[in-house]
Amino acid sequence: MREELDDIREREGLLSGDPADGRHKDRLNFILRTFMKITLPLILVGTILILAFPSKNLERSAPKYFNGSHDFHSTVLLVSYDGFREDYLERMITPHIAEFIRKGIKAEFMMPSFPSVTFPNHYTIVTGLYPESHGIVGNEFYDPILEDNFIYTSPHQSIDSKWWGGEPLWVTAVKQGQKSGVSQWVGSSSVIKGYRPTYHFPYNSSLTIKDKVSQVMSWLDLPLDERPTFIATYARNVDLEGHRSGPYSVNLNNALTYVDNMTHGLLEGLAQRNLTDIVNVIIVSDHGMAQTIPSNIVKLDNSFDVSKIRPIEGFPLAGVRPYNDSDVLDIYLGLKDASYNQPWECFAREEIPERFHFRASLRIAPIFCIPPVGWVLTTNRDFDHHKIPRGTHGYDNLEPEMRGIFFASGPAFKNITREMKDNAVKGFINTEVYNIVAKILDLVPAENNGTTGGILWS
Numbered sequence: 001m002r003e004e005l006d007d008i009r010e011r012e013g014l015l016s017g018d019p020a021d022g023r024h025k026d027r028l029n030f031i032l033r034t035f036m037k038i039t040l041p042l043i044l045v046g047t048i049l050i051l052a053f054p055s056k057n058l059e060r061s062a063p064k065y066f067n068g069s070h071d072f073h074s075t076v077l078l079v080s081y082d083g084f085r086e087d088y089l090e091r092m093i094t095p096h097i098a099e100f101i102r103k104g105i106k107a108e109f110m111m112p113s114f115p116s117v118t119f120p121n122h123y124t125i126v127t128g129l130y131p132e133s134h135g136i137v138g139n140e141f142y143d144p145i146l147e148d149n150f151i152y153t154s155p156h157q158s159i160d161s162k163w164w165g166g167e168p169l170w171v172t173a174v175k176q177g178q179k180s181g182v183s184q185w186v187g188s189s190s191v192i193k194g195y196r197p198t199y200h201f202p203y204n205s206s207l208t209i210k211d212k213v214s215q216v217m218s219w220l221d222l223p224l225d226e227r228p229t230f231i232a233t234y235a236r237n238v239d240l241e242g243h244r245s246g247p248y249s250v251n252l253n254n255a256l257t258y259v260d261n262m263t264h265g266l267l268e269g270l271a272q273r274n275l276t277d278i279v280n281v282i283i284v285s286d287h288g289m290a291q292t293i294p295s296n297i298v299k300l301d302n303s304f305d306v307s308k309i310r311p312i313e314g315f316p317l318a319g320v321r322p323y324n325d326s327d328v329l330d331i332y333l334g335l336k337d338a339s340y341n342q343p344w345e346c347f348a349r350e351e352i353p354e355r356f357h358f359r360a361s362l363r364i365a366p367i368f369c370i371p372p373v374g375w376v377l378t379t380n381r382d383f384d385h386h387k388i389p390r391g392t393h394g395y396d397n398l399e400p401e402m403r404g405i406f407f408a409s410g411p412a413f414k415n416i417t418r419e420m421k422d423n424a425v426k427g428f429i430n431t432e433v434y435n436i437v438a439k440i441l442d443l444v445p446a447e448n449n450g451t452t453g454g455i456l457w458s
């Protein structure tokens with residue numbers, strides 16, 4: 001525009017400095033006045049428009065929904081009930097969840113990524129990446145390049161950005177001009193790709209249902225410009241009792257009642273705000289749970305010199321990482337011998353079955369032993385016999401007992417073809433969740449391992 005102005009001035013001799021007689025001056029003044037009155041305002045208005053709408057990408061489209069008093073953009077509330085096994089629903093003690101599915105959909109199951117444990121899978125759900133690609137390959141692992149241990153129970157260590165690859169949904173949202181509010185989710189306290197969630201409550205095991213519901217509702221009650229479109233929250237109770245008391249215990253059933261109550265609280269909060277048909281709610285879990293078989297705790301001590309390896313990684317599986325690379329081959333051969341005719345199997349990292357997508361990271365131990373469901377592979381040094389859990393998970397992600405859940409309801413799920421009987425769609429793996437949410441929020445997804453456009457609509 002500056003050039004355009006200069007051009008006009010030049011043509012009118014305004015920049016030339018030529019001496020001009022009176023009549024010439026009058027004519028010039030007339031042209032200048034005309035220019036100021038008509039052309040300049042047009043140029044200014046144009047400029048303002050261009051500045052206000054710089055590119056389609058950053059400009060938010062108009063809100064799509066109205067709840068009777070407020071405008072809303074497409075919104076997703078993602079809820080995780082840790083360790084909610086797919087068949088727990090059949091116990092018929094979660095009436096609010098059942099009612100939720102009756103109005104929405106459920107996947108027959110949601111298959112976890114391998115290994116079927118909490119940190120890798122929660123982070124897969126929000127990034128769409130297999131653990132080998134997002135880097136959180138276990139709840140605890142050693143990184144030989146960083147020369148450091150990731151320990152999930154130690155937030156001051158695990159919070160460091162260096163651990164977290166990929167791009168979680170709350171970052172995708174913020175990068176594209178939307179807002180996110182995340183409570184309790186794995187990874188949400190860390191700065192990832194330079195971003196945090198817009199609003200955030202860190203993991204705190206003493207929060208009540210009421211606390212969690214009011215966190216979510218406080219975000220929905222913000223004015224349109226400040227309100228997050230991606231919201232996530234979490235409850236650990238079902239997993240905790242699955243480990244402590246086992247998947248068939250009374251305590252486990254009480255934990256199911258607890259998350260059913262939490263579902264009720266969240267749905268009531270939405271209903272009170274006339275948001276039932278506006279906010280898309282997705283309820284997921286990260287993995288299932290299997291009864292531990294105490295007679296099948298296998299000690300690997302006889303196969304090699306335990307002092308030559310770091311602490312075993314990947315419980316109840318055994319990631320074996322010798323301190324010295326030159327010991328890998330011997331220990332591998334020893335374990336191969338020991339596993340001969342056994343139901344468990346050991347692999348060199350490069351041999352881990354392709355379908356696990358669990359090779360492409362040095363954070364995966366160079367030797368990885370995988371037991372059948374319910375078994376534990378460990379060493380005397382690494383295992384405390386007083387702490388045999390009643391339930392475990394982490395096994396082959398194809399095992400039915402490792403399956404988690406995907407239930408959803410809201411406007412985005414209205415046009416999905418489902419089975420008449422129980423509103424079910426086919427089961428899928430949890431790398432799909434990222435693209436499903438990105439599609440609903442109209443976000444351009446980061447690179448990931450899910451189906452382009454979201455598996456539910458393709």
Ligand SMILES: *[C@@H]1O[C@H](CO)[C@@H](O)[C@H](O)[C@H]1NC(C)=O
Binds near residue numbers: 067069
């Ligand atoms: C609730 O929202 C719907 C649109 O989703 C609207 O038609 C209806 O009038 C609202 N109800 C109230 C009580 O505002």
Ligand SMILES: *[C@@H]1O[C@H](CO)[C@@H](O)[C@H](O)[C@H]1NC(C)=O
Binds near residue numbers: 204205211
């Ligand atoms: C966790 O929440 C409880 C109850 O709201 C609160 O008293 C406590 O300070 C919180 N702890 C942390 C570490 O934030």
Ligand SMILES: *[C@@H]1O[C@H](CO)[C@@H](O)[C@H](O)[C@H]1NC(C)=O
Binds near residue numbers: 255257258
């Ligand atoms: C679930 O809610 C019911 C009714 O509000 C209450 O009686 C029960 O104690 C709650 N159970 C749990 C485990 O929170």
Ligand SMILES: *[C@@H]1O[C@H](CO)[C@@H](O)[C@H](O)[C@H]1NC(C)=O
Binds near residue numbers: 067069070222272274
């Ligand atoms: C619409 O949502 C806003 C924000 O949560 C809430 O304050 C308001 O009461 C809701 N309106 C209706 C008619 O329920």
Ligand SMILES: *[C@@H]1O[C@H](CO)[C@@H](O)[C@H](O)[C@H]1NC(C)=O
Binds near residue numbers: 324325326327
């Ligand atoms: C690893 O083992 C080799 C062969 O025994 C030895 O030469 C080397 O010093 C060891 N490296 C370390 C770091 O201990």
Ligand SMILES: *[C@@H]1O[C@H](CO)[C@@H](O)[C@H](O)[C@H]1NC(C)=O
Binds near residue numbers: 412415416457
């Ligand atoms: C169903 O909804 C999705 C998401 O809103 C949309 O992209 C898709 O085009 C719809 N499909 C049909 C057949 O209406």
Ligand SMILES: *[C@@H]1O[C@H](CO)[C@@H](O)[C@H](O)[C@H]1NC(C)=O
Binds near residue numbers: 129133357447448449
């Ligand atoms: C998963 O996606 C990442 C990022 O695009 C890619 O590097 C990786 O090869 C993919 N993994 C598989 C098994 O396709």
Ligand SMILES: [Zn+2]
Binds near residue numbers: 287
């Ligand atoms: Zn878990």
